[in-house]
Amino acid sequence: MTLFVTSLITMLLTGFPFMIVLLGSLILYLTIYIPGFNLTVLIQQILTGVTPPSLMCVPMFILAASLITSGKAAGKLIRMVQTFVGHIPGGLPITTNASCTLFGSVSGSTQATVAAIGGTMRPMLLKAGYPSSFTLGLIINSSDIAFLIPPSIGFIVYGVATSTSVGKLFLAGIGPGILIFLLFSVYCYFYSVKRDIGRMPKATWNERIEALKGGMPVMGFPIVVIGGIFSGIFSPTEAAAASVGYALILESFVYKSMTFDKIKSSFLQTGVITGVVLILVGSGQAFSWLLSFLRIPQEIMPIFFGADPTMLRVIFVVVISYFVACMFVDPIVAIYILSPIFHPYVTGSGVDPVLLGVLVTLQCAIGSATPPFGCDIFTAQLIFRRPYLEVIRHTPPFILILIFVTILLVLFPSISLFIPNAAF
Numbered sequence: 001m002t003l004f005v006t007s008l009i010t011m012l013l014t015g016f017p018f019m020i021v022l023l024g025s026l027i028l029y030l031t032i033y034i035p036g037f038n039l040t041v042l043i044q045q046i047l048t049g050v051t052p053p054s055l056m057c058v059p060m061f062i063l064a065a066s067l068i069t070s071g072k073a074a075g076k077l078i079r080m081v082q083t084f085v086g087h088i089p090g091g092l093p094i095t096t097n098a099s100c101t102l103f104g105s106v107s108g109s110t111q112a113t114v115a116a117i118g119g120t121m122r123p124m125l126l127k128a129g130y131p132s133s134f135t136l137g138l139i140i141n142s143s144d145i146a147f148l149i150p151p152s153i154g155f156i157v158y159g160v161a162t163s164t165s166v167g168k169l170f171l172a173g174i175g176p177g178i179l180i181f182l183l184f185s186v187y188c189y190f191y192s193v194k195r196d197i198g199r200m201p202k203a204t205w206n207e208r209i210e211a212l213k214g215g216m217p218v219m220g221f222p223i224v225v226i227g228g229i230f231s232g233i234f235s236p237t238e239a240a241a242a243s244v245g246y247a248l249i250l251e252s253f254v255y256k257s258m259t260f261d262k263i264k265s266s267f268l269q270t271g272v273i274t275g276v277v278l279i280l281v282g283s284g285q286a287f288s289w290l291l292s293f294l295r296i297p298q299e300i301m302p303i304f305f306g307a308d309p310t311m312l313r314v315i316f317v318v319v320i321s322y323f324v325a326c327m328f329v330d331p332i333v334a335i336y337i338l339s340p341i342f343h344p345y346v347t348g349s350g351v352d353p354v355l356l357g358v359l360v361t362l363q364c365a366i367g368s369a370t371p372p373f374g375c376d377i378f379t380a381q382l383i384f385r386r387p388y389l390e391v392i393r394h395t396p397p398f399i400l401i402l403i404f405v406t407i408l409l410v411l412f413p414s415i416s417l418f419i420p421n422a423a424f
Contacts, residue, residue, distance in 0.1 A: 022283040049285025059274040060240035065112040066266040071251035074116040080215025087202035093188035104146030105222040113143035129197040137394030144365035148177040154361040161339040171420040284336025326367020
């Protein structure tokens with residue numbers, strides 16, 4: 001595997017897209033070490049990875065997010081939150097946190113949240129006197145809450161990879177997502193008080209009422225998605241389709257911002273992003289199969305887990321593995337590669353699969369904003385045109401908060417499991 005790892009790191013450092021990095025390294029390894037290997041088997045494994053019906057949720061949630069991003073919903077959402085909390089110390093950062101959390105219930109994508117909320121909030125934060133590095137660290141870490149607030153693409157992929165109920169995972173992400181929002185807001189409050197920055201004029205109640213009228217229709221998304229799944233009206237896939245219909249109705253008839261060109265652009269953008277996601281999913285499935293074919297997990301895993309692993313040890317190893325992996329690779333790939341490897345130990349130790357899904361997805365969110373190769377870091381670089389070191393300078397406080405939440409979830413699983421247990 002030395003050749004594979006060397007190829008992987010070299011191609012990453014030289015700037016190749018990750019789907020090329022993974023597939024190219026796989027083909028190189030198979031060509032050199034297994035000369036007679038039929039590459040048709042590799043293609044079959046890639047196709048196996050993208051055929052589960054539950055993955056139909058992904059392009060539809062991406063399309064709904066693209067339609068909303070191209071319209072007025074993000075701005076209305078920010079305005080609604082800002083009128084209520086903008087005047088308190090840290091009001092603007094708290095507005096950013098809240099908007100990212102609420103927009104996560106629309107998009108399910110960290111990158112879409114960085115673009116939609118960050119693009120609007122960053123100029124306002126800079127104008128209020130916040131350092132550039134703080135605004136970048138705040139935006140990329142707050143956007144990671146979208147990975148936990150349903151509908152989450154991370155939960156969909158994890159559910160497909162482990163045969164865990166996507167509906168239960170969606171509900172289990174609500175508690176941790178709200179907890180992270182609250183802790184981020186507390187940090188922003190004290191950060192702003194210490195520096196005496198970030199207050200805005202207090203909005204009048206007339207302004208708040210107008211902002212509520214503009215922003216409340218956006219909150220129909222969680223009602224459609226979570227309410228539909230919770231009540232049994234929709235499956236997760238049907239809820240995804242309903243979210244697209246709601247996005248079109250909202251932007252076309254309520255906000256009157258949708259045009260044919262915007263719809264066309266949203267569909268094209270969705271096609272490109274979905275293509276990348278599915279290639280990553282297929283590549284992850286192929287690599288996971290290769291590891292099993294070479295019996296590498298059977299040789300390595302007993303070293304970490306031992307002969308009779310306890311529940312706590314399994315959780316610790318799994319959490320650390322996903323956290324480290326997502327510092328280097330895309331979360332979707334990490335989920336698809338690691339989940340089949342850990343599955344026998346997870347089921348054998350009695351760990352609740354829904355709780356583990358939340359912990360895994362949270363680690364993917366943390367790793368996505370952690371150097372050296374967290375994907376959200378490069379998304380922020382691309383969107384805001386800022387140097388790498390400036391983007392990562394203020395991420396440590398937020399990452400420490402996320403690690404603290406991980407510890408709380410391990411110690412108090414009911415934070416995550418209370419809602420799905422009550423619902424099902």
